[in-house]
Amino acid sequence: MGGVITDRDALLLQTPEAIKARFNIDVLVNTRAEAIDRTAHTVTDLATGAARRLHYDRLVLAPGATPVRPSIPGIEWALTLRNVEDADALAAAAQQARTDAVTGGGFIGLEVAENLVRKGLQVALVEATDQVLAPLDPEMATPARRAALGRGRPAPGVRGHRHR
Numbered sequence: 827m828g829g830v831i832t833d834r835d836a837l838l839l840q841t842p843e844a845i846k847a848r849f850n851i852d853v854l855v856n857t858r859a860e861a862i863d864r865t866a867h868t869v870t871d872l873a874t875g876a877a878r879r880l881h882y883d884r885l886v887l888a889p890g891a892t893p894v895r896p897s898i899p900g901i902e903w904a905l906t907l908r909n910v911e912d913a914d915a916l917a918a919a920a921q922q923a924r925t926d927a928v929t930g931g932g933f934i935g936l937e938v939a940e941n942l943v944r945k946g947l948q949v950a951l952v953e954a955t956d957q958v959l960a961p962l963d964p965e966m967a968t969p970a971r972r973a974a975l976g977r978g979r980p981a982p983g984v985r986g987h988r989h990r
């Protein structure tokens with residue numbers, strides 16, 4: 827399993843100033859693209875209005891993804907991990923818990939499970955398919971599964987759960 831980042835600041839790698847200095851790119855933080863005018867070739871942050879109307883020649887949309895929340899009973903209580911704020915919420919919740927179930931045996935699910943085990947929790951990792959790390963061949967995923975089983979123990983009453 828991978829190394830653990832113990833310093834929260836180490837997760838925050840760049841600043842607008844650093845990107846400007848290195849790449850000459852203007853980074854506008856706290857600015858949300860809320861409207862696109864394809865005729866005028868502008869993007870607007872409606873919260874700040876015309877003051878943030880940006881002209882473009884070509885527009886690239888790269889707004890990222892959101893975690894899949896499977897439609898299973900109780901999902902409203904589940905936490906997801908996508909950004910540093912989510913990691914803060916997970917760490918705070920872990921302090922109140924003794925057992926934890928992680929749904930999704932991909933890279934992120936395994937890393938979350940590993941970190942929870944390191945915090946002393948009893949962790950069950952729930953994966954819909956028959957192997958962890960789905961993009962990998964079984965020959966490569968099996969050692970990761972063995973390593974995970976060596977670190978955590980199944981939580982009481984939690985067994986494999988298929989949600990597909």
Ligand SMILES: Cc1cc2nc3c(=O)[nH]c(=O)nc-3n(C[C@H](O)[C@H](O)[C@H](O)COP(=O)(O)OP(=O)(O)OC[C@H]3O[C@@H](n4cnc5c(N)ncnc54)[C@H](O)[C@@H]3O)c2cc1C
Binds near residue numbers: 859860889891907909
């Ligand atoms: C816990 C975790 C660990 C990971 N670890 C690794 C790793 O070790 N190595 C690796 O290669 N990858 C890792 N990844 C995956 C990697 O973070 C993603 O693949 C990558 O962030 C995707 O980049 P992106 O630019 O498509 O989306 P994002 O990084 O999500 O960026 C999209 C940005 O667009 C902004 N945005 C959305 N809508 C608007 C709007 N209307 N106006 C303005 N801004 C908007 C969002 O706020 C966000 O900042 C990890 C992911 C997670 C969740």
